[in-house]
Amino acid sequence: MTDLQYHTVGEHRQRILTLVPHLPHQVLPLAKAIGYTLATDTAAGLDLPPWNNSAMDGFALRAKDTANATKDSPVQLAIIAELPAGTDADPKLGPGQAARIMTGAPIPTDADAIVPLEDVLGWDPGAPTAGTPPPDSVILDKPVEKGRYIRSRGDDLRLGDRVASAGEHLTPHRLSSLAAAGITEVQVRTKPRVAIVSTGSELKAPGEPLRRGQILDSNSLLLATLVDTSGGEVVLCDRVSDDPSELKSILESTRETVDVVVLTGGASVGAHDVARLVLSPHASGGVQLGESNHSDRALMDTAVRFDRLAMQPGKPQGFGLLPNGRPVWSLPGNPVSAWVSYLLFVEPGLLAMQGRSKPVADWQPVTAVESWDSPPHREQFVPARVVSATGEPLQVVPATDRGSGSHLAGRMARATGLARVAAATTKVSAGDNVLYRSLEN
Numbered sequence: 001m002t003d004l005q006y007h008t009v010g011e012h013r014q015r016i017l018t019l020v021p022h023l024p025h026q027v028l029p030l031a032k033a034i035g036y037t038l039a040t041d042t043a044a045g046l047d048l049p050p051w052n053n054s055a056m057d058g059f060a061l062r063a064k065d066t067a068n069a070t071k072d073s074p075v076q077l078a079i080i081a082e083l084p085a086g087t088d089a090d091p092k093l094g095p096g097q098a099a100r101i102m103t104g105a106p107i108p109t110d111a112d113a114i115v116p117l118e119d120v121l122g123w124d125p126g127a128p129t130a131g132t133p134p135p136d137s138v139i140l141d142k143p144v145e146k147g148r149y150i151r152s153r154g155d156d157l158r159l160g161d162r163v164a165s166a167g168e169h170l171t172p173h174r175l176s177s178l179a180a181a182g183i184t185e186v187q188v189r190t191k192p193r194v195a196i197v198s199t200g201s202e203l204k205a206p207g208e209p210l211r212r213g214q215i216l217d218s219n220s221l222l223l224a225t226l227v228d229t230s231g232g233e234v235v236l237c238d239r240v241s242d243d244p245s246e247l248k249s250i251l252e253s254t255r256e257t258v259d260v261v262v263l264t265g266g267a268s269v270g271a272h273d274v275a276r277l278v279l280s281p282h283a284s285g286g287v288q289l290g291e292s293n294h295s296d297r298a299l300m301d302t303a304v305r306f307d308r309l310a311m312q313p314g315k316p317q318g319f320g321l322l323p324n325g326r327p328v329w330s331l332p333g334n335p336v337s338a339w340v341s342y343l344l345f346v347e348p349g350l351l352a353m354q355g356r357s358k359p360v361a362d363w364q365p366v367t368a369v370e371s372w373d374s375p376p377h378r379e380q381f382v383p384a385r386v387v388s389a390t391g392e393p394l395q396v397v398p399a400t401d402r403g404s405g406s407h408l409a410g411r412m413a414r415a416t417g418l419a420r421v422a423a424a425t426t427k428v429s430a431g432d433n434v435l436y437r438s439l440e441n
């Protein structure tokens with residue numbers, strides 16, 4: 001705590017992580033599971049590789065046949081078979097015999113080493129081997145080490161080894177490992193179905209003409225695309241005016257069809273702040289906290305609460321559970337505030353609902369190359385821009401020349417990420433270290 005009137009970022013996030021419900025499991029074919037979160041540890045269904053196979057295009061042989069090979073006294077081996085990848089042939093190799101073999105083809109049971117094409121005498125790098133019949137023989141002028149270029153059955157994974165763990169994000173590389181290990185379907189957490197509602201009588205859809213007093217709604221697109229990157233499914237994205245009946249009606253009509261509601265705007269203390277009026281009609285402007293508010297009981301209090309946070313931007317924050325247990329976030333309407341608030345509070349909440357094992361993003365130390373002021377007793381989150389990507393740590397400047405001005409919807413585009421300044425810091429000087437989260441992928 002920095003001030004009794006304000007919650008810290010950590011306290012607010014802890015309350016969210018305590019209260020959000022976990023989503024149920026579902027079974028999906030692997031090819032449909034991209035972006036989901038694995039719900040159970042998942043084990044290999046076979047040995048990988050499934051059989052000993054060649055790591056090189058070359059010749060499979062018995063190493064002992066080459067033991068005496070020298071430049072002066074080379075060894076000649078007769079080629080008695082051709083083994084392309086995919087063959088199930090297992091030719092018998094007698095003394096002095098070898099098989100031409102391609103990368104990935106199973107090693108004959110009698111062979112114990114591979115010599116790559118390049119290592120046999122007379123190989124011509126300019127003459128392609130594709131489509132040519134196997135030679136009658138090969139000549140070697142040095143011994144081949146037993147086991148050379150053999151990829152052994154199970155040296156990647158054994159049947160039953162864990163391939164991926166519950167809570168891991170099903171990224172392309174993880175899905176690929178699961179496919180290689182013989183998995184065809186996975187248990188995942190269902191995706192949170194999310195309703196996004198931008199509130200404010202001043203909002204118009206992008207592309208519509210504006211009369212005096214109106215602005216274009218940019219938060220809806222911001223939040224819808226962010227929800228997608230957090231593994232959520234946007235099932236409704238709408239705008240309502242400051243008339244409370246419109247927001248009430250959306251909350252009612254989505255009772256059974258959405259798991260999560262994210263609102264922007266109307267979270268502060270204004271006379272028409274509709275999110276607060278609808279979700280927490282009896283709350284006053286800002287909550288006066290005493291020590292007891294930080295007890296476990298307060299953490300477990302599920303009611304929608306509007307708190308003031310010791311952060312800039314993003315001071316007014318609403319969060320709680322609706323009567324049927326759906327979490328609702330009520331984010332401030334200023335676009336930079338909505339962005340920062342989503343990243344700090346909604347993203348970890350949505351990931352926790354999916355059982356994601358790494359629900360909080362990493363912040364890395366970077367060097368500020370310009371000075372700027374930071375408000376006392378509040379953590380500051382500044383849209384920032386990397387100016388030198390070479391060397392460590394990275395060097396950043398504020399993406400706008402007006403600090404974290406939370407209304408600067410247009411200049412947000414200049415940012416490559418967010419810089420984070422500790423609550424105790426009131427001035428960042430050039431050369432100081434700050435934390436940074438990259439938001440470029």
Ligand SMILES: Nc1nc2c(c(=O)[nH]1)N[C@H]1C(S)=C(S)[C@@H](COP(=O)(O)OP(=O)(O)OC[C@H]3O[C@@H](n4cnc5c(N)ncnc54)[C@H](O)[C@@H]3O)O[C@H]1N2
Pocket residue numbers: 198199200202203215216217218219220264265266267268269270273313314315316331332333334335337406407409
């Ligand atoms: N007397 C006080 N006034 C304000 C306080 C305060 O503590 N006391 N806090 C200020 C801070 S900090 C913030 S942040 C804002 C948050 O206000 P609301 O959440 O009620 O948001 P609105 O008033 O509805 O909108 C704020 C601003 O953002 C624009 N906006 C809203 N929605 C969108 C959207 N979907 N797309 C683009 N821009 C949007 C809106 O037009 C306003 O300009 O309250 C301060 N006031």
Ligand code: MOO
Pocket residue numbers: 311312313314315316332334337406407
């Ligand atoms: O805290 Mo507000 O979110 O500065 O703009």
